[in-house]
């Protein structure tokens with residue numbers, strides 16, 4: 001069963017613009033300086049888009065309130081967010097009542113070692129996935145500790161699965177584990193301690 005984090009996700013509006021921005025990011029990293037493109041012209045056109053967005057954006061305070069107006073999961077996070085071009089984005093499936101997973105394929109913008117996922121990107125995906133698993137299991141918290149073991153390189157350009165499971169809740173202490181696998185082999189494993197709390201929202 002797919003976990004619908006963003007019931008209001010839509011193929012138009014900002015979601016469509018963000019999807020286009022993801023393409024631009026990927027295409028720029030792919031092109032590099034050995035591209036045949038006129039990069040001065042590309043820069044002018046992208047800056048024109050940014051000028052337009054900045055001219056029409058709401059004040060930062062207003063946008064922050066808007067970002068945090070719902071409960072639970074947000075539309076702007078850097079892992080699943082349909083409003084965030086740096087999100088791959090992950091789409092979670094429920095495995096059971098305490099376990100979730102998502103399968104995705106990452107490309108050049110997330111590269112660390114050659115043709116492999118950057119270790120910090122793996123940490124981002126796991127931190128967030130452990131956090132969403134906690135929400136799915138019913139008790140959420142803030143990351144207090146996250147321990148990672150990198151077993152083997154995590155490949156770009158082929159499907160990887162990011163999974164997490166809430167293991168225990170002891171008072172405010174939530175323990176959660178996770179892993180990134182490729183072809184069924186563990187690439188990164190994670191153990192997290194989360195403390196049940198909710199940070200104040202901007203008002």
Ligand SMILES: CCCCC/C=C\C/C=C\C/C=C\C/C=C\CCCC(=O)SCCNC(=O)CCNC(=O)[C@H](O)C(C)(C)COP(=O)(O)OP(=O)(O)OC[C@H]1O[C@@H](n2cnc3c(N)ncnc32)[C@H](O)[C@@H]1OP(=O)(O)O
Pocket residue numbers: 072073074127128129130131132134135140141142143144145172173193195197198199
């Ligand atoms: C991004 C959204 C975050 C909101 C999450 C909440 C709900 C969300 C709803 C649905 C879920 C949806 C999406 C969530 C997805 C992803 C989540 C991303 C998670 C993050 O990206 S989050 C950013 C990184 N995270 C921080 O930025 C934390 C900074 N930090 C603090 O805000 C405090 O540090 C805090 C709150 C951790 C604790 O502070 P505190 O004052 O509430 O608690 P206190 O100190 O009283 O400790 C109580 C007991 O925990 C033990 N304890 C505490 N810390 C420990 C540690 N490090 N190691 C071992 N034990 C520790 C104590 O020893 C004591 O244990 P004992 O009771 O046995 O003495």
